[in-house]
Amino acid sequence: MDFTYLSVVELQQARANAYTTWNKALGHTKAHSNACLVKEYNTEITRRKLVVDKSIKGIFNGKGTF
Numbered sequence: 140m141d142f143t144y145l146s147v148v149e150l151q152q153a154r155a156n157a158y159t160t161w162n163k164a165l166g167h168t169k170a171h172s173n174a175c176l177v178k179e180y181n182t183e184i185t186r187r188k189l190v191v192d193k194s195i196k197g198i199f200n201g202k203g204t205f
Contacts, residue, residue, distance in 0.1 A: 145183075147187070149203075150180060150187075151192045152201070153176075153201075153204075154176075154177060154195075154203070155192075155197035156197045156199075156204050157173045157177045157203055157204050158173070159196075159199055159201070160173045160197070160200055160201070160204040160205070161173035172205035173205050176203070176205060
């Protein structure tokens with residue numbers, strides 16, 4: 140996926156949202172899809188030579204989730 144259009148703040152928030160949704164989702168498809176998104180966001184964060192900001196509170200079904 141192409142996340143180059145996201146600012147650093149948007150990228151970190153989208154990753155936190157996907158992570159939270161992955162961990163709280165009851166359905167297999169939703170959980171799996173958000174797990175895949177977290178991996179993609181992590182790849183982009185690494186590509187930008189950033190560190191995942193784990194202090195950001197994710198929002199279930201927030202922007203950037205499946």
